[in-house]
Amino acid sequence: MRAKTGINIKVFLTWLLVALLTLGLYIYTRTPAVGLIDSGELAAGCYLLNILHPTGYPIYTILGRFFSLLPAGSIINRLALLSAVFSVAGLLMILLLCQKLNFNLIISSTVALLIAVSPPLWSVSVDAEVYSLTFFMNCLLWFVLINSTKQPRLLLLSYLAGLTLTNHLTGLWTVIGVIITLILTWRCKLIRPAPLLSLLFLLGLSPYLFLIIRARAQPLFAWGNPVDFERFWWHITGRQYRVWMFSSSFSNVLQNGRYGILLIARTFGYLLIPPVIYGWVILLRQNRPLAIGLTITTLLSLLYAVNYGIPDIDAYYLPAITALALFAIWGMEALYRRFRKYLYLMSILPLIMLVLNYPHQNRNQDWVAYDQALNTLKSADSGAIIITDWWDIYAPIFYLQEIEKMRPDVSIIDKELLRRSWYFNYLEKKYPLLTRNSRNEIQHFLHQLLLFEYRLPYDPIAIQESYIRLLRSFFFNNPARPVYTTFAPGSGNDAQQLLTGFQVVPIGILYQVRADSLIPEFDYRILQVRIPRFGLNERSKFNLDRYRIFAQQRIALLSRLNRTAEAQLVASWYKKMFSNYQ
Structure with a gap:
C-alpha cells in the first residue's frame, strides 16, 4: 500500500x-x-x-x-x-x-x-x-x-x-x-x-x-x-x-x-x-x-x-x-x-x-408522526387516560408532552411496557394519583411479574389475570376520567379481555371506553392530516391507514343511529384530508 x-x-x-x-x-x-x-x-x-x-x-x-x-x-x-x-x-x-x-x-x-x-x-x-x-x-x-x-x-x-x-x-x-x-x-x-x-x-x-x-x-x-x-x-x-x-x-x-x-x-x-x-x-x-x-x-x-x-x-x-x-x-x-x-x-x-x-x-414534509400524536391528543377529552399498544403513537406523544409541554392533563400508558417492572417507576413519578388509585392491583401484578423477570417459577394464567385486572382498574378506579384505547376489542386476546363488558366508541382516532350506551359527538374537522409528497414508506402508510379505519367505523356507527348529517361530515373531512393520498 x-x-x-x-x-x-x-x-x-x-x-x-x-x-x-x-x-x-x-x-x-x-x-x-x-x-x-x-x-x-x-x-x-x-x-x-x-x-x-x-x-x-x-x-x-x-x-x-x-x-x-x-x-x-x-x-x-x-x-x-x-x-x-x-x-x-x-x-x-x-x-x-x-x-x-x-x-x-x-x-x-x-x-x-x-x-x-x-x-x-x-x-x-x-x-x-x-x-x-x-x-x-x-x-x-x-x-x-x-x-x-x-x-x-x-x-x-x-x-x-x-x-x-x-x-x-x-x-x-x-x-x-x-x-x-x-x-x-x-x-x-x-x-x-x-x-x-x-x-x-x-x-x-x-x-x-x-x-x-x-x-x-x-x-x-x-x-x-x-x-x-x-x-x-x-x-x-x-x-x-x-x-x-x-x-x-x-x-x-x-x-x-x-x-x-x-x-x-x-x-x-x-x-x-x-x-x-x-x-x-x-x-x-x-x-x-x-x-x-x-x-x-x-x-x-x-x-x-x-x-x-x-x-x-x-x-x-x-x-x-x-x-x-x-x-x-x-x-x-x-x-x-x-x-x-x-x-x-x-x-x-x-x-x-x-x-x-x-x-x-426526502422527509422534509413528513408530519405523519407529529400529526398522529397531536390528533390522538385532540381526540381525547380533558383529563383523559389513554391506553395504547402502538409505539408509533406513544413515543411521539411522550416527546410532545415532555418537551413541547402539550396536554399535560392526559395520562397515556403503553400496555406493552406495562409488562416491565421498571415502567412502574415512571408511572409513579408521572401519574402519582393514577398509580395510587390502582396500588393494590399494581402490587399484585408486580409480585407475579418479578417472578417472570427473574426466571423463577410463575403461573402464566395468574400473571395474565393480574395484568388484565390492573388494566381494568384504570377504568374502574378513575370513574371521573374518560378512558380511551388506540386498539379495538377484536385486535387481540388482551384487548378482548380488557374491553369485555364495555361499549367501545370510535371518536377521532381513539376508541372511547364507556359503561353506558351514549355516543358522544365529535368534530373531525379539528384533526389536521398532512400527507407528504415524498418519503412515504410502508410504516408511514400503515399509520396513515388508521385514519381510514376510524373514519369508516365512525361513519358506520352514525349511519346505524340515523345521524346522517354527522356521518356526512366525517366523510367529507376524510375526503378533504386524503384527496391526494393513494
Whole structure:
C-alpha cells in the first residue's frame, strides 16, 4: 500500500465540497418534527438525560444532550443535526483513509457520495437516530487500523473499539473484524502490549457507567432501571429483544436475505458490485489480514440482519456496507489505469442514485408522526387516560408532552411496557394519583411479574389475570376520567379481555371506553392530516391507514343511529384530508 500524508488544496476543497453537499442534503431533507419509531424517545431522552431503550446508548445520550442545548431549532431538529453531522464525519473518514493510501480522489469521492445517498445512511441522517454515530465510529476504526503501524495508534484503536460498543451494538461486527485483522497482522507482537490494550478497551467501555449512575439519580424515564449489575447486564445485552433475534423461519431468513442483497446492490448503484468483488480479490493478495477482517465484518453484519425480525432493519447493514465500500475503492483503484475513462463515467453514479432515492428519502414534509400524536391528543377529552399498544403513537406523544409541554392533563400508558417492572417507576413519578388509585392491583401484578423477570417459577394464567385486572382498574378506579384505547376489542386476546363488558366508541382516532350506551359527538374537522409528497414508506402508510379505519367505523356507527348529517361530515373531512393520498 502507498502512504501519503500531505493534503493539497485540491484534496481539501474536494473534501469540503463532499461534506457541504451531503450535510446540506441531510439538513434539507430532514424531518420537520418528531418522527415514527424511536425518534421521540431518543430526542426527549437526550434532553432529559433519560435511560434509553436497550442497549442504552450512553455515548449517544451524552453527545445528544450537548446537541440538544444548541440555541437554534427545536430539540428534535437539533438531534437530527447530530445524526447528519456524524454521517458526514464518517464519510470524511473514508476519504481521509483513501488519501492516506494515495488512492484516486475521484474514485474515493464517488464511493463516499454513493454511500451518502444510499437508503441505509440517508434514512438515519435526517431524524433523531443512533445509527449515524455508529457509522462514524466504524469508519474511524478502519481508518485508525489501517494506519496502526506503531504502538501508540494501537492504544488509540483499542480505546476506540471499546467506545464503539457504547453506542449501537451493531458496531460489534466492526470491532470483531478489526481485532481479527490486528491478530493476523501483529501475531506474537501483540502479546507484550496486550494487558495495556485490554485496559484501554475497558476504558473505552466506561460510558456505560453513565447508565448505572444516572439510573440511581432516578431520571423521569429509566428504561430497564439498571441500578444494579444484573439489571445493567439485562439492559446492555438487549435481553427483552432476544425474542426477535434468530427466531425467524427459514423462509423469512431467505426473504430477508434477498432484501439485504438488493439493498446493498442499490447502495452501490448496482454497477459497483463487480468492483466490490474485484477489490476483495485484490486486497486478499495485497493485505490478506485486512481482507479477512473486512470479510468477517461483512458476513457477521449480514448474518445478524437477515436473522433479526424487525421492520426498520436497513441501518443494521451499515457495518457491512462500510466494509464493502472499502473493497469497492480498492477494486476501482486497481481498475483505474486500464479503464480510466469508464471509471470517470462512474462518477455520475451518485447523482443518478440521488435522483432515484430522493422521492423515498426526502422527509422534509413528513408530519405523519407529529400529526398522529397531536390528533390522538385532540381526540381525547380533558383529563383523559389513554391506553395504547402502538409505539408509533406513544413515543411521539411522550416527546410532545415532555418537551413541547402539550396536554399535560392526559395520562397515556403503553400496555406493552406495562409488562416491565421498571415502567412502574415512571408511572409513579408521572401519574402519582393514577398509580395510587390502582396500588393494590399494581402490587399484585408486580409480585407475579418479578417472578417472570427473574426466571423463577410463575403461573402464566395468574400473571395474565393480574395484568388484565390492573388494566381494568384504570377504568374502574378513575370513574371521573374518560378512558380511551388506540386498539379495538377484536385486535387481540388482551384487548378482548380488557374491553369485555364495555361499549367501545370510535371518536377521532381513539376508541372511547364507556359503561353506558351514549355516543358522544365529535368534530373531525379539528384533526389536521398532512400527507407528504415524498418519503412515504410502508410504516408511514400503515399509520396513515388508521385514519381510514376510524373514519369508516365512525361513519358506520352514525349511519346505524340515523345521524346522517354527522356521518356526512366525517366523510367529507376524510375526503378533504386524503384527496391526494393513494
